[in-house]
Amino acid sequence: MIQKMNKMNLNLLGVLFLPLVVSYDAILWSSDASNLEKDIKTLVDSANPRQKVYLIGVEDFNLDNLDKDTDESSVLHSIVSKKHEEISNFNGVSIPQNNPNVEYIEVMLETLDSIKKFENDFVAILSEPEAFKVNSRVKRVGLIDDNEGEEEEEEDPRPRSRQNSKSKSKSRFRSSGGASLNFPVILPPYDSKAASPKKPDSEWGSCLLYLESIGLYVFDATRKKDLLGIGAFMDSRSGNKFSFGDGNVKCDDENGEYEFTIEATPAKPLNAYRSGMKEKSSFFSINQPISFTLKIKNLKNEWRLVDVVINDDIQIKKGQQEWLNTSLSVKPQSASPASVLSLGVTGYNGYNYACSATNAAVFRTNKKNFDFGLVLGNVQIQTTGVLKDQKAKFAMLTNDCVPTFSAGSWMGIIVAVLLISILTFGFLMLNSVKTIDRFDDPKRKQMVVNVKE
Numbered sequence: 354m355i356q357k358m359n360k361m362n363l364n365l366l367g368v369l370f371l372p373l374v375v376s377y378d379a380i381l382w383s384s385d386a387s388n389l390e391k392d393i394k395t396l397v398d399s400a401n402p403r404q405k406v407y408l409i410g411v412e413d414f415n416l417d418n419l420d421k422d423t424d425e426s427s428v429l430h431s432i433v434s435k436k437h438e439e440i441s442n443f444n445g446v447s448i449p450q451n452n453p454n455v456e457y458i459e460v461m462l463e464t465l466d467s468i469k470k471f472e473n474d475f476v477a478i479l480s481e482p483e484a485f486k487v488n489s490r491v492k493r494v495g496l497i498d499d500n501e502g503e504e505e506e507e508e509d510p511r512p513r514s515r516q517n518s519k520s521k522s523k524s525r526f527r528s529s530g531g532a533s534l535n536f537p538v539i540l541p542p543y544d545s546k547a548a549s550p551k552k553p554d555s556e557w558g559s560c561l562l563y564l565e566s567i568g569l570y571v572f573d574a575t576r577k578k579d580l581l582g583i584g585a586f587m588d589s590r591s592g593n594k595f596s597f598g599d600g601n602v603k604c605d606d607e608n609g610e611y612e613f614t615i616e617a618t619p620a621k622p623l624n625a626y627r628s629g630m631k632e633k634s635s636f637f638s639i640n641q642p643i644s645f646t647l648k649i650k651n652l653k654n655e656w657r658l659v660d661v662v663i664n665d666d667i668q669i670k671k672g673q674q675e676w677l678n679t680s681l682s683v684k685p686q687s688a689s690p691a692s693v694l695s696l697g698v699t700g701y702n703g704y705n706y707a708c709s710a711t712n713a714a715v716f717r718t719n720k721k722n723f724d725f726g727l728v729l730g731n732v733q734i735q736t737t738g739v740l741k742d743q744k745a746k747f748a749m750l751t752n753d754c755v756p757t758f759s760a761g762s763w764m765g766i767i768v769a770v771l772l773i774s775i776l777t778f779g780f781l782m783l784n785s786v787k788t789i790d791r792f793d794d795p796k797r798k799q800m801v802v803n804v805k806e
Contacts, residue, residue: 378415379443379480382432388476389438393446396476400454404474408448410459410482416441432479445484457485532597533618536589537731538564540602540613558604561705561739561747562613562647565589568728569623570713571637571669571677575722583636583676584728585623587643592620604736609651611736614664618642625672634673637681641668645727649736651702656736658698661688661714661727669718669725681718683725688714692726698734700752705735708754 381389385404388396400406416439448457459482471477534542540562541554566588587593596616603612619642624635648660662685669681692715700706713726735747758766 375483376442376444377480377484379440379478379484380416380432380437381440381476381478382435382437383476384471384474385476386436389436393443393478397446397449397455397478400449400452400476402454404454404476405471406455407471407475407477408446408455408457408485409477409479410457410485411479412460412482414479414481443480443484445480445486446478448485533594534597536565536587536593536595536617538562538595538615538617540597540615542597554602556604557602558606558611558737559739560602560604560611560613560736561734562602563731563733563747564615564729565731566729567615567617567643568710568713568726568730569625569639569643570726570728571625571681571718572713572715572724572726573722574724583625583627584726585625585637585639586730587617587619587623588730594618594620606737609656611649611651611656612646613649613734614644614646616642616644636672636674637677638670638672639667640670643667647698647734649698649734651736655699655701658693658696658734661693661696662686663688663716663727667725677723679720681720681723681725683716683718686716688716688727691715696729697754698729698732700735701750703738703748704750704752705733705747706752706754707733711754 381393383389383396397406397408449455532542532545534545539545541557543561566586568584568586570584595618601614601616603610605611619640622638622640625637625639626635642665644664646660646662646664647658648662649656650659663683664685666685667683669677669683671677671680692713695712696714698706698708698711708729709731711729711732713728716725716727718725733747733751738748739746
């Protein structure tokens with residue numbers, strides 16, 4: 354009986370000390386369909402110049418993401434539309450350190466489309482970053498007792514040079530690697546867990562930005578065939594997101610310099626149509642994150658937007674309409690000073706600025722005949738004095754982009770002035786009418802007119 358109990362205890366201890374095996378979701382696809390039947394470890398170990406292996410680590414990836422991405426031009430859609438293997442119990446694979454034919458790439462789900470297309474023969478495995486690890490171990494000399502010898506310590510799960518691949522892949526869009534939040538854009542996002550009004554970062558100062566939509570326009574630089582109202586929009590209705598992390602908000606009250614970096618990622622391709630028209634074919638499309646910075650300076654008695662900077666390349670694809678006859682690209686640059694001035698984003702000290710739709714900040718493209726425009730929709734900015742209790746709030750004093758007298762007000766005023774002028778002129782004319790007394794003679798017998806009923 355005692356021997357049986359000892360065996361049971363040993364078996365129980367063995368179960369308790371079994372290594373914990375974590376499985377991940379993964380996708381395997383290849384230019385050669387026969388590779389889908391092979392073991393992943395075998396495929397990685399057999400990587401060679403004729404058939405490279407790509408290991409793609411995507412943060413928070415699972416097979417449910419396949420149903421969320423319906424865009425036909427996305428990487429996930431191109432994968433699932435071809436022959437592939439979905440693995441729900443992937444135990445991970447080691448990254449060989451001495452094989453240059455195995456490449457590790459780490460991206461976020463929102464920037465998955467930024468990876469290059471694989472050419473020639475290849476094998477690709479997509480899973481979470483934790484599924485790809487280094488099998489080698491490094492030795493470290495003990496620090497307490499030299500007689501204890503050397504102790505072994507596991508290296509970081511991914512090689513140091515490749516851990517930076519995440520930042521490299523995201524540096525194309527200046528992503529700060531922070532939280533991914535839904536539109537509208539609020540910087541700092543005090544309405545979420547990413548930022549707390551009770552514990553603000555020193556870089557945030559007391560500024561606040563609210564941006565409900567972003568309009569992306571293409572203009573005919575010659576203005577010969579310009580069509581007004583052709584643009585694509587990012588707003589809160591399509592599941593678009595923006596990123597928030599280190600460097601997105603820099604508000605320096607002492608020097609009077611303020612910067613808001615907006616990093617917006619569309620949930621699906623942005624197709625441009627003519628405003629108010631129901632057209633089936635688009636003029637152009639944009640399918641990538643958009644990153645730009647608003648730079649504000651504090652002047653003597655007011656603050657003003659002085660620059661709008663595009664941080665990353667923007668690729669504009671030609672649509673089905675013939676108006677845009679070529680695809681365009683926009684390099685990182687500042688907007689033209691005249692267009693920045695026309696935005697009119699300014700306010701007196703202590704005031705915030707609000708506008709339903711600004712004018713366009715204009716940028717050059719790679720084609721001389723076309724310009725690119727950026728429009729801020731339902732935007733509100735305050736540089737200092739933001740109220741921060743339980744929730745951050747704009748101050749009551751607001752400088753609106755609509756002037757004191759709008760176009761409708763001026764129409765009413767002008768019509769009223771014209772009407773009053775005409776009525777006054779008519780009254781004066783009638784009042785100046787006098788009876789004719791040329792033939793009246795008081796000495797003559799007056800004329801009597803008998804009136805009979």
